[in-house]
Amino acid sequence: MRWLAISVAIVAVLSSSVSAQPRGELHLFVPCGMIVPFQRLKTEFERQTGIKLRITYDNGVMLVRRIREKGERPDILVAPGELEIQQLLRDGFIDPKSVVTFGTFKLILVVPARNRAGIQSLNDLLKPSVRRIVIADPKLNSVGYYAQQALMNLGLWEKLKGKIVTHWHAQEAVNYVCMGRVDAGIYYATCPFDSAPEKVMSPNYKIVAEFPEGSYPPVKVQAGMLKTSKNKAAAQRFLKFLVEPKTQKLLAELGIPNFKAKAGSIRTNLKGK
Structure with a gap:
């Protein structure tokens, strides 16, 4: 009986551990200029986590408009720089603590x-x-x-x-x-x-x-979770995945160089839509 009780306890612990892992599906808004790297990331992330990614590709401006004006609510917005993320941070759509910088461009x-x-x-x-x-x-x-x-x-x-x-x-x-x-x-x-x-x-x-380095603010390719995300645990797992060393190496190979922290960023009081 003692061994039976121990076995039941082990199974219970393992089951709770498995159930604690993020599951389900994530919906991403991704600029259409990043199709190649994100198709590869989709394959890798799904393989590693079992979480399904549904990706909507569109022009960055349209992605912002779809959130702001059309009421669409992905779990995560990916942006080719700070401007788009800051617009949605200012309007209260994105959780500021969730934003990660995972690449850069020249x-x-x-x-x-x-x-x-x-x-x-x-x-x-x-x-x-x-x-x-x-x-x-x-x-x-x-x-x-x-x-x-x-x-x-x-x-x-x-x-x-x-x-x-x-x-x-x-x-x-x-x-x-x-x-x-x-x-x-x-x-x-x-x-x-x-x-x-x-x-x-x-x-x-x-x-x-x-253009010479220093002639413009460091470009920060970013992603952030919407406050309305229905799968926050999975969204946080994906944002963490973006900055993991293996992912960073893959991104660099696919046209999104790794970001190296430097002074300077966008400082703006954006107005209007």
Whole structure:
């Protein structure tokens, strides 16, 4: 009887341990420029934890709007920079204690393959032959915000703002260059060129310059849990998974370099939607 009682106790402990593990399904909102790495992360996370991931891919601005204006409630929002996360933190949608920084990007200058304006450097943007430079709308997109900050810090913004055109959809801003509709564009180095190449309308582009380190705030690729998450334990487990060494190595291989803490971040009083 004594051995039977011990066996029952062991089974009870093991059962409670198993039941304590996060289970069920998580719904993620992920920018469409990160399809390749997150499809791999989905496979790895599900294999390791048994938790199912349902991922909605869309433009970052649209993901924010779907939460703010359409009432959609994923468990986690992934963002290509701080701007989108800060908008939802300010509006009270995201738990501030949950936010993790799991990657970064560098800014690059891209031109159409033909490069009729003859751009070879950042200073070449000042040439009269350069008429249109596209960036994502800096009020709505992290990549556009960082682009504007870089130009301002390099003393180029005031000189170039008459040439700047913006688009609310970051991916469309990329396609403006690929289609030759502008002379140059400013984007992230690997997103979407490496992390979602199928989203790039044409391979007809060239990278001609990288913005110097320190000319813009460190880009923080982030994720945060919504306060309304129906599976908080699983959401916290996924956020922890994002910064684990094996995941970080995989992300770096798939176009989202690891973030190294540096001074500086977005400090903004965002207004409006």
